[in-house]
Amino acid sequence: xxxxxxxxxAYTKQVQLPWADDTPPAGxxxxxxxxxxxxxxxxxxxxxFEHATLSAGHGWHHFNLSSxxxxxxxxxxxxxxxxxxxxxxxxxxxDIENELVSKLRQELQKCTRNDVLAVDxxxxxxxxxxxxxxxxxxxDAIPGRLVVGFPGxxxxxxxxxxxxxxxxxxxxxxxPPDNAx
Numbered sequence: 001x002x003x004x005x006x007x008x009x010a011y012t013k014q015v016q017l018p019w020a021d022d023t024p025p026a027g028x029x030x031x032x033x034x035x036x037x038x039x040x041x042x043x044x045x046x047x048x049f050e051h052a053t054l055s056a057g058h059g060w061h062h063f064n065l066s067s068x069x070x071x072x073x074x075x076x077x078x079x080x081x082x083x084x085x086x087x088x089x090x091x092x093x094x095d096i097e098n099e100l101v102s103k104l105r106q107e108l109q110k111c112t113r114n115d116v117l118a119v120d121x122x123x124x125x126x127x128x129x130x131x132x133x134x135x136x137x138x139x140d141a142i143p144g145r146l147v148v149g150f151p152g153x154x155x156x157x158x159x160x161x162x163x164x165x166x167x168x169x170x171x172x173x174x175x176p177p178d179n180a181x
Contacts, residue, residue, distance in 0.1 A: 001035050002034065002035070002176055004034070004038055004041050004042065004045060006176060007032060007034055007038075007042075007175065007176055008045075008048055008049065008052065010175045010176035010177065011030075011032055011049055011052060011147075011175050012052040012056075014030060014173065014175055015052055015053050015056045015058060015116070015145075016056045019058075019113075019114075019144070019145070021113060025139035025140050025142060026139060026171040026172055027171070027172075027173065028139070028142040028144070028145050028146060029135055029139060029142065029145075029146045029148065029172035029173065030145055030146070030147045030148070030172060030173045030174075030175055031147075031148045031150045031154065031159060031172045031173070031174055031175065032049075032147060032148065032149050032150060032175045033150040033151075033152060033153065033154040033159065033174060033175070033176075034149075034150070034151060035151070036123065036151040036152065038151070039123060039151045042120070042149055042151075043066075043120055043121070043149075046062070046118065046120060046149075049118060049147070050062070050118070053116050053118075057114075058114050058115060058116055058144070058145075059111070059112060059114055059115035059116065059144070060115065060116055060118065061107065061110055061111055061115055061116065061117045061118065062117075062118045062120065063103075063104065063107045063117060063118070063119045063120070064119075064120050064121045065100075065119060065120065065121035065122060065124055065125060066120070066121030066124045067121075067124070068100070068103070068121070068124070069096070069124060069125065069128055072096065072099060076092070093128065093129070096128055096129055097129045097130070097133055097134070100125075100129050100134055101133075101134055101137045101138055104119070104134055104138045105138050105141045108138060108141045108142055108143065108146070109141070111142075111143050111144050112143055112144060113143045113144050114144055115143065115144040115145075116144060116145045116146075116147050117142075117144070117145070117146050117147065118147045118149065119146065119147065119148045119149065120149040121149070122148060122149060122150055122151065123151045131148065131150070131159075132159070135148065135172070148172075154174045157171070157174075159172075159174075
């Protein structure tokens with residue numbers, strides 16, 4: 001298992017590499033994967049990733065998804081009905097994903113080619129939206145780099161959120177690399 005310091009070291013090396021403007025969208029996505037037990041440590045020490053990014057001469061933006069769904073559903077016109085019939089939430093899943101993609105694209109619009117948008121709190125979307133869909137649907141809007149904090153597993157190019165769902169294969173840059181342990 002990678003320690004937090006291993007993950008931060010791998011990220012620091014990655015962010016210091018030169019960035020090519022012609023990098024395809026999938027190569028602009030960096031997935032910082034870690035064991036789910038490190039979630040609080042990752043979130044609590046996210047400032048160290050910011051420091052590494054700024055020290056490498058890049059800008060930093062942060063988008064925390066942890067409370068997004070709670071705020072969204074609390075403002076929904078059918079909130080009271082959904083409290084009493086939560087199974088009906090399934091019908092809103094496409095709307096939730098569309099809204100999240102829209103919000104992620106808005107956050108990316110605030111960035112330049114030299115900026116990192118760090119997305120944290122992906123575990124809070126489990127059962128509500130697929131991180132893979134969000135990344136795929138927003139990848140073409142990434143001007144610099146999208147760094148996704150990912151509590152789960154990565155092996156052979158396959159990512160599994162919270163170790164619980166079938167994985168998805170995405171050609172993002174894994175941090176740390178596959179065989180780092």
